[in-house]
Amino acid sequence: MFYKHVCKLVLPPVLMFVSLLLISGAPARAELAVPPGVTPPVGTHAGEDVPQPIEFPHDIHVNINKINCMYCHTYARRSKVAGIPPTSKCMGCHKMIATDKPRIQKLTEYFTKKESPKWKKVHDVPDFVHFSHERHIKKFVFDADLPVENVEQVCGLCHGEIKAMTVAKKNKPLTMGFCRRCHEANGGPGDCWKCHK
Amino acid sequence: MSGFKVNRRDFLRVLGWGGASTALVGCDMPTTVTLEEGKEDVVAYFMPEEYVIPGVGVWYASTCTQCAAGCGIHGRVREGRALKLEGNPESVINRGKTCMMGQAGVQAHYNPDRLTQPLMREGGALKPASWEVALKKIAEKTASANGDRVAWLSGAVSGHQAVLINDVLNTFGSKQHFVHETIHASVWQAVARDMLGDAQPVLRMDKAKSILSFGADFLGTWQSPVHFATQYAKFRSGKRGVLIQVEPKMSLTGGSADAWVAVRPGTEGILALGIAQNLVKRGWAKGEVPAKLKEVLAKYELGMVANATGVAGDRIQRITAALKDHAPSLVLAGAPVEGGENGYDAVSAVMLLNILLGNIGQTIEPAAQFAEARMQARSGGTRGALEFSKLAAAKKLDVAFISHANPVYHAPGFMKMKDAMANVGFKVVMTQFPDETAMQADVVLPLYSAIEDWGTHVAAYNGGVATLSFQQPLMEPLYKDTRGFGDVALSLLKQRKPKEYAAFNDYYAYLKASVSNMPAAVAKGDKNKDAAWNALLQKGVLETKATVGKFKVNTATVAAVADVSADVQFPYRLLPSARLGLWDGRHANSPWLQESPDQISKVVWGSWVEMHPVTAAKLGVKSGDYVRVTSAQGSLEAQAYVFNGIHPEAIAVPLGQGHQEYGRYAKGLGVNPYAILNPVIEKKTGEVAAYATRVSVTKLDKSARLVHMGSSDTQMGRKLVSTIPATVYRRTEGEA
Missing domain, CATH: 2.20.25.90 (ADC-like domains)
Known part of the structure; x- marks a missing residue:
C-alpha cells in the first residue's frame, strides 16, 4: 500500500526520469518491501550465474503474471524444503500458455519423455544445518497475519528479490552469522541444537 | 601452556560467559560454511502422489x-x-x-558390496549372467535330481518363505531342509521340551523378582534380546528385581547384573545342581522331590561344588537364599552352558532349579504357538550344518540350494564345509552379498535387501502372543537385476510345477492370495480382501489363533553333570563369545556395527583375545600384546585384552570377524574362533559343543596399541559412581 501511495505522489515529477531508465534497460519496479515489524537480516552475497537446463524466468511469472511464490513452491509451508515444482505442475499451464516459446518447447520435450529437468541447486545450507521453510513461513506469514499475497516479502528476506531475476541467483550469504543476526533481531531461537541436530 | 594453567572447569566457565559473542565471530566466513552454488542437482518429482511432500517422511x-x-x-x-x-x-x-x-x-x-546381477561358474570362475540364463541352467541341472539327494540349507526361516522352501523340496520328493544358526538356543529348547513338555516356554521376567542367569545373555544375544530388554525394564522397575549372572566371561547382561559370579568354564551345571541340593537340604524346594532326584543331588555338597566350580560355598548359599527370598524367580541358561560337552545335562540342571523353586506356571508359562505348523519358525542350530556337511562330504547330494546362510564362514573349521561343498553336484546360492559361500557356488542369485522384499515372519520366541509379522518393501529395489527371495523360490516352483503356480505373477500376488485365504483356524480372513490387506500392511502384524500347550513336568532326565577334564597341553577353555552388533559375523560388513564398540571390552573394528589379569601375568602378557591361541585344530593370532570380567581358566575370542570374503568392510579383518573349534558334539542334541574347545596361549614378539573406546577401566579415583566393597556392604546392610 505504502508503495502505491508513494508512486502516485512522485510519479508525475519523475516520469521523465523513469522513462529514461526504461529506455536504458533498467527494470521498472519498486524495491522489495520488508514485512511489517520484521528487522531483515543484514548481509549480501554476490552470487554466481548458475546455468539451468531451462532458463526459467522468475520475472515473467512473479513480476508480470503476479503468481504467488507458494503456488509453485507449494511445499514451503508444509515441509523443511520449499520444493521445486513437479514437471506436471508446469505443464498444467504450459499445455496452453506460451507453447510457441523455445523454453516451453524444451519443457514439453521433458514432459513427453516423462522426465524432470535436472535443476542446479542455488540456495543450500550444509547438511549439519537443519533449516525448515515451514517454521519460517508459519512465524512470518501465518502467525503474523501477513496477507499471503505478500509472501514474497518473507521469501525475500533470505532469497532477495527473485522477481527481478530470470533464473535464481544467490544474493544473501546464508551464513550462520546471517541467520543468527536475524534470529537475534526477530526473537528466533538461540539454542545450538535448534539448527544443529 | 607453561605458567598459565586453565583447568577444565575454568575453561567451561569462560566459554559460558564469552561463548555467545565470541563464537559468532567466525560465522560469516563464507568459505567454510556456505556451499557452492549450482554444483548439486535438484530433481523435482515428475508427477508426485498426493501424499508425498518432499522433506516429510x-x-x-x-x-x-x-x-x-x-x-x-x-x-x-x-x-x-x-x-x-x-x-x-x-x-x-x-x-x-x-x-x-x-x-x-x-x-x-x-551396502556398496551388494551383488547386483546373477553369477555363473564358467571355467572355474564366477561370471556375470542374466536371470534367464541362470534360471535355465538351474532347470537343466535339477531336472533329473530327486529324493533326498536334493537339499536346502538356510538360516532361520519362518512364514511363507518356509512354506516355499518346503514346497520346492517337495517337488523333488526331498525332506532335507537344514537350518543353520550359530547363535541358537536349541539345547535350551530340547531340555524345555523334555522337562516341561514345551520347547519354547514363555519367560515372564516382568513377573519375576529375581533372575539367576547361567550365561544367558538375554539383553544381548539370547533368543529375542529386544523383547527381553523390555521385559527386563519391567523387572527392574517398581520393586527392583535382583539379577545374578553366573558365567565364565562377562556378557552385556552380566555387566548389568547385581552380582556377577565368575564360574569355572564348563561347570555351570555342577553349580546349578549344587544350588538345587542346597535348596532341598534347607527345605526350600517346592513340591515333592523324587527319590531318584535326591540320589542324583546327594553328592553335590557345598564343598564338592565349590571345589569343582570355583564359586565359594558361602556364595552358593547366598545365591540360594536370594532365590528363595526374592520369589518368584527365574533361572536361565545360555550359550556357555548350552555349548558345553555336557550341555544337555547342564541345562537340565538349570531347568530343575525352576521346578524346585516353583517357577513353572509362575514365571514360566506355556507357549502360544502359531497355529499353522508349516509357517512356524525353524530356528535351527549348528546341527543342520553338521548333517549337511556330512551328506555333502559323502557325495550324497546332487543339488544344494543355500539361502540366507553362509555356512562356509559360519560352520566350525572341523566340518571342512568348503571341501564338503566341492562334492555337491550343483550348488545354487541365494544371497545379497559376495560371501564365502557364494564364492563356492555354481550359480549365485542376487537377492533384494530386506528393505526391498516381501515376506511374512513368525517369531520362534513370541512372548506368549502368536502373530504373523509382515515384511513389505520400503522402497524400490536399488539394482534392477536383483530379485526377491519369494520370487526366486516361485521361479523354482514354476520350473517344476508350472500349472499349480501359474496364477501367481510374483511373490506379492502369492502372499496376498495366501494371507487372504488363511483358514479361520489361523486368522479370521476378511472377505473384503483389498481393504483388509491394506489394513494389515499398515499395521504390520496380524494377531492369530494360537495353540496353547500344557506343562508336563518331568525331572527324570536330570542326571549328574560331568566335570570338565583338565589338560596340561591345552590349559584354557576357549569361549567364542557373541555380541549384539556383529552377531555371528553376518553384520561384519556394516561399518556402523563394526565401529560400535564391544559392550564389555569396547574394542572396535577387530578381534581380540580376552584374558584374566592372573592369566596374563602368568603368560607375561599385557593388553595390546599379540598372542597365539592354539587348539588341537589350529591356531589364530590377535591382540590380548586383559580384563577382570573373565575366569582365569578361560580365553575369549569373539565371534564375528575373520571373513575371507563378504565385501570391503568385513574382508581380512580379525580372526574367527570357529576356525579352531575342536570337533566336540553334545551327545543328546547333536549340536556342536562350541564352548568345549581347549586351547593354549603363547605370547608373540609383537605389540601395538589395542584400538578401543575409553582409556581406562577405572574411575581414576574421581568417584563418578560411588562404590563400596561387597564385604563392607554385607557388614553394614546385611545379606542381600
Missing part, C-alpha cells in the same frame, strides 16, 4: 530380518528412499523398540 510397517527374533519395524521413507528404521509399537515382540542391529538395517540395504 512417510512411515511404513515392516519386519526386521537382521536376526531371527522377528521384531516389527517402522521405516521412514522420504523422497523414495528408506532413511531410518524404528520399532513398530504394534509388535508384541519388541513393542516399538529396536536394537543396534535393527538400526543398522539400512546399511545392509545401501
